[in-house]
Amino acid sequence: MNNGLKALRLSSDELGAQGAFAAWQASLPQFSTDLNGAAMADFRVEQTAWLMDSLIVGSGLLAPIRVVRTLSQIGDGYSQFQFIQSIRGRWTGDADGRAIEAEEGDTICFDTARPFRVVNTFSNHRFLVVPRDKLxxxxxxxxxxxxxxxxxxxxxxxxxxxxxxxxxxxxxxxEEAARLTRGTLAILTAALGEIDDQRLSKAETQPAQPALRLRVERYIEHNLASPELTPEAISRDLGIARSSLYRAFSPLGGISSFIQLRRLDTACALLFHPEEHRSVRELAETLGFENSATFSKAFRRRFGCSPREARGRGTTQSRDTKAMFERWQVATQPPQQAAQDRSLVGAESV
Incomplete structure (x- = not known):
């Protein structure tokens, strides 16, 4: 039997400005959100979204707001890619110190495992949420x-x-959604091929600190498996003063923290790869962790479950778009219906 896709709708016409803003905030607990100085009475939102296999696809209107993903919030393990495509309106902000300026027709790429800040004018937009393991x-x-x-x-x-x-x-x-998901990911991947072209064209005008950080990050990616991957080794091999290295990675929690997060994210991707058959212990050793116990503890702290649990389910708690979409559905429903759904969820868990 073919089933329709899960869907949700959030409307300030139905909930009122204050109710819709509260629902919108509740659906995004991984971010700090506010009206960016605007009056509550002026808040307006009209959004629809569907769960298309493992992707969340949506569109709508949104009054000016501010969304921030802070360094402290990154520890929650929420780690997906979000793409916002502007149909009307302007988006500005910064991502790791890199300025964001998006006009009508542009698409902004966000990695929620990294800090960012964005504000918008009154906008009409589409959005796409993609699990890391799908790219x-x-x-x-x-x-x-x-x-x-x-x-x-x-x-x-x-x-x-x-x-x-x-x-x-x-x-x-x-069944149709599963097929179209594969096509959507192929088109998205082709569009993202623009990234390296932009990097080359902007190399001469890029601010010094982000450029230095990009250089270090590429070094880290190529040396994740090395137990000798330390700030001292990076400073020595790249000829970068340690003070400059620490300053460049301060917005990301420090260079040592960044190395561990990249190792954990890489381990997570490997756990879900269909051709990856190494044990958790072998993966821990491959990625430079002292032992499997240290690896498992760090993995649980970041993703909310153990590596074995994640491999068994095919996802982590923090990367499960289906679970996230269900939370959105509850958060964006009228108060009486949301209370009923929360009570049902609680009863099922007993």
């Missing part, structure tokens, strides 16, 4: 992805695809 490793590990604004021909193809997809989603069934 090629070369893209996932590319530090230039976070904060990049896509403007190439590939982005226009992606826009046309998402526009057509939004019209089809209400009538899609799960």
């Amino acid at each position: 090629p490793h070369a893209l996932v590990s590319n530090p230039a992805l976070h904060g990049t604004v896509l403007r190439s021909a590939g982005n226009f193809v992606l826009a046309a695809h998402l526009d057509a997809l939004m019209r089809c989603l209400p009538a899609l069934h799960e």
